[in-house]
Amino acid sequence: MxxxxxxxxxxxxxxxxxxxxxxxxxxxxxxxxxxxxxxxxxxxxxxxxxxxxxxxxxxxxxxxxxxxxxxxxxxxxxxxxxxxGRAPVVLDLGCGPAKQYPDNLGFDLRVARGVHAQADLSRSLPVADDSVDVIFTVHILEHLIDFLSLVDECHRILRPGGVLHVMSPWWGHVNAVADPTHVRLLDVQTIKGICQRPPGTPRWYPLHAGCDGASIFADLTPLGVDDPDPSASHMARFFD
Incomplete structure (x- = not known):
């Protein structure tokens, strides 16, 4: 077959x-x-x-x-x-020596050129609440058994209106399984699950989500306690 x-x-x-x-x-x-x-x-x-x-x-x-x-x-x-007039505070999590933009603040478990602080992404981040404008998690979530704890930490440290950028291998592409350090498989529907977690958990609004056949992408902004949930029509734009 x-x-x-x-x-x-x-x-x-x-x-x-x-x-x-x-x-x-x-x-x-x-x-x-x-x-x-x-x-x-x-x-x-x-x-x-x-x-x-x-x-x-x-x-x-x-x-x-x-x-x-x-x-x-x-x-x-x-x-x-x-x-x-204010430049955004941008964190690049798990960046190693290859940040998405040169002036991002790099966080990684290992010391490398461009890494500003060592951080274990499976634990609490050494960053104050509501202090960051943009967070990159590029090819990071697939390496974490419990990536929701990191997603929750991103929610905590992002300012209202801030954005979490996610990029990970799509589960159906060989890149998702070729790296033996990958422990999770992701799909665009995974992002839907992040945005529809039970009451009492950090909530997200999807600004954008998609897949190019090799990677999935998502731009998420944190919702406050009193913010309404995304509408069904908005969710239908990105998710089944």
Whole structure:
């Protein structure tokens, strides 16, 4: 019996999609008055939108994120945008020597170039509550037996409106099982489970979630105690 699994897009196709997305965003800025005066620049790399620049407030940044995220072919929206003149505090967890952006604050169990602090990601993070704007967990969750404890810690240290970026191998791709240090298999539906945990646990709102055939992506923002749950229509955009 031959089992066929989805294949990830080729590098050639991904470059072509990035070109399409660049043109689509330029057209969006041209025709949408809400974006005409924005000082945010958007660069697309293998379907990930990288936002830089300045906005007046968090509401403007959220609007740009939402509009970019609606473009077909975008898997995630990563931001280093200054809000009200303040640069974001960005943590890169388990980064080793390869941070997602050079000026991120690197946390890792082992000392390496670019690592600012040693931290065991299976334990409490040495970071104050509500003190971080962006957290990267790129190829991290699949290495943790109990990754929910780390997700809860991210919820604790993120400011309201902050974003947790998740990227992990998709369970159906060979990369998910080729590394013997991987102890968990993840799917986009795993992100749905994170966003629909029982009452009394930290809650998340999915800004974006997707899969490119090799990796899953998710951009999550923490919900407060009094914030409403994501609507069924919003959840249906990303999840079965």
């Amino acid at each position: 031959v089992v066929l699994t989805p294949s990830s897009p080729s590098a050639t196709r991904l470059r072509a999609v990035d070109d399409f997305l660049g043109d689509a965003y330029a057209d969006l800025v041209k025709h949408d008055d809400r974006l005409r005066d924005t000082a945010v620049e958007v660069r697309f790399d293998r379907g990930v939108a990288h936002l830089t620049g300045d906005v007046a407030d968090a509401a403007e940044l959220l609007l740009v994120r939402q509009l970019v995220g609606r473009l077909d072919g975008v898997f995630a929206v990563w931001s280093r945008v200054r809000v009200g």
